[in-house]
Amino acid sequence: MAQEKYQSAIKKLHECMAACNHCFDSCLQEDNVKMMAGCIRLDRECADICSYLEQALVRNTPFVSELAQLCAEICLSCGDECKQHDHQHCQECAQACFECAEECKKIAS
Amino acid sequence: MAQEKYQSAIKKLHECMAACNHCFDSCLQEDNVKMMAGCIRLDRECADICSYLEQALVRNTPFVSELAQLCAEICLSCGDECKQHDHQHCQECAQACFECAEECKKIAS
Amino acid sequence: MAQEKYQSAIKKLHECMAACNHCFDSCLQEDNVKMMAGCIRLDRECADICSYLEQALVRNTPFVSELAQLCAEICLSCGDECKQHDHQHCQECAQACFECAEECKKIAS
Amino acid sequence: MAQEKYQSAIKKLHECMAACNHCFDSCLQEDNVKMMAGCIRLDRECADICSYLEQALVRNTPFVSELAQLCAEICLSCGDECKQHDHQHCQECAQACFECAEECKKIAS
Numbered sequence: 001m002a003q004e005k006y007q008s009a010i011k012k013l014h015e016c017m018a019a020c021n022h023c024f025d026s027c028l029q030e031d032n033v034k035m036m037a038g039c040i041r042l043d044r045e046c047a048d049i050c051s052y053l054e055q056a057l058v059r060n061t062p063f064v065s066e067l068a069q070l071c072a073e074i075c076l077s078c079g080d081e082c083k084q085h086d087h088q089h090c091q092e093c094a095q096a097c098f099e100c101a102e103e104c105k106k107i108a109s
Numbered sequence: 110m111a112q113e114k115y116q117s118a119i120k121k122l123h124e125c126m127a128a129c130n131h132c133f134d135s136c137l138q139e140d141n142v143k144m145m146a147g148c149i150r151l152d153r154e155c156a157d158i159c160s161y162l163e164q165a166l167v168r169n170t171p172f173v174s175e176l177a178q179l180c181a182e183i184c185l186s187c188g189d190e191c192k193q194h195d196h197q198h199c200q201e202c203a204q205a206c207f208e209c210a211e212e213c214k215k216i217a218s
Numbered sequence: 219m220a221q222e223k224y225q226s227a228i229k230k231l232h233e234c235m236a237a238c239n240h241c242f243d244s245c246l247q248e249d250n251v252k253m254m255a256g257c258i259r260l261d262r263e264c265a266d267i268c269s270y271l272e273q274a275l276v277r278n279t280p281f282v283s284e285l286a287q288l289c290a291e292i293c294l295s296c297g298d299e300c301k302q303h304d305h306q307h308c309q310e311c312a313q314a315c316f317e318c319a320e321e322c323k324k325i326a327s
Numbered sequence: 328m329a330q331e332k333y334q335s336a337i338k339k340l341h342e343c344m345a346a347c348n349h350c351f352d353s354c355l356q357e358d359n360v361k362m363m364a365g366c367i368r369l370d371r372e373c374a375d376i377c378s379y380l381e382q383a384l385v386r387n388t389p390f391v392s393e394l395a396q397l398c399a400e401i402c403l404s405c406g407d408e409c410k411q412h413d414h415q416h417c418q419e420c421a422q423a424c425f426e427c428a429e430e431c432k433k434i435a436s
Binding site for chain 2: 266279285295
């Protein structure tokens with residue numbers, strides 16, 4: 001069952017999707033939204049691909065490796081952007097992104 | 110934080126999305142796929158709306174009530190179809206759908 | 219064939235999805251991003267539900283009426299927000315939203 | 328504006344998404360559903376990634392090349408499966424997949 005095989009990745013994808021969406025929502029409420037524009041954009045990109053891969057894994061997609069490689073790359077980009085900002089939601093999002101990227105790389109190889 | 114407020118719903122949505130996708134994948138591998146056609150169709154409908162609502166909740170969507178009401182309805186339809194089949198993946202999917210519908214109704218009201 | 223039956227709605231959903239995503243992208247590049255925060259949020263909500271419904275229609279979903287009703291409501295909210303801003307991308311987005319809402323209402327009833 | 332830059336790709340992605348979902352729906356109504364199981368599975372994979380990329384392009388995603396490369400690969404897989412079946416919806420889907428893969432390769436490079 002795909003859900004068990006990819007249990008660890010699914011957990012990290014879910015956490016990353018949630019962290020990115022929380023960061024997206026929080027950035028839009030910051031005083032200096034302009035400074036967060038890159039973060040808002042990448043949060044959406046990353047949340048969407050994590051959500052996508054989560055579903056694809058549990059439906060036993062034949063494209064695990066290709067999707068996971070792409071997802072890892074997007075997670076790293078989002079993490080690199082988020083870690084530059086001091087807000088707690090950005091720092092937490094960066095960590096979730098980097099952990100998710102690690103899991104994605106494992107299942108991509 | 111939306112993730113905490115909707116913790117219980119997010120958990121059920123995630124479980125339902127996973128159960129529906131597992132059922133989708135398993136139905137496609139059954140001997141009698143024709144008998145499972147309705148189940149395959151509704152599994153996809155239900156997995157997609159659960160995944161959608163999960164993301165919408167954690168990004169603090171302004172449309173919680175409307176989305177949750179719709180999701181509850183789709184979960185009930187999928188559960189009603191799945192419970193008619195004896196396969197373990199169908200029975201488990203039906204249960205996940207009904208539990209998810211309950212949570213959705215709570216946040217819809 | 220669902221694609222022909224819903225041809226007019228699919229066209230408007232596609233245009234609305236594109237207009238919302240263009241507005242999302244453009245708002246993030248404005249000088250005063252803070253003023254556009256509500257618009258950015260609703261652009262994403264509206265783009266996502268339009269994209270969702272577009273796919274649901276062409277796969278012959280059993281939930282046309284419920285999904286279209288929800289989509290109409292989200293389009294109206296997004297249009298109401300966008301029309302308050304003078305940027306061309308906001309005005310064009312508002313128009314696309316209102317036209318899409320009209321089509322959604324037709325297929326919802 | 329991203330929508331103009333990628334006009335040709337967006338058109339093919341939309342046509343492919345629609346063809347895959349129509350094929351998905353039609354396969355589920357065939358007498359011999361079992362023979363179509365692989366087609367049903369790949370139709371969903373391909374429809375979902377085309378829909379995803381369509382949105383990503385119009386929101387000006389920074390990951391055009393990576394997403395388009397992946398989408399091309401999935402389109403080719405789906406096309407290869409569909410072209411083996413004589414149903415009109417399968418043959419039309421195969422053609423839409425191959426045309427979409429060509430456009431994706433162009434924007435991936």
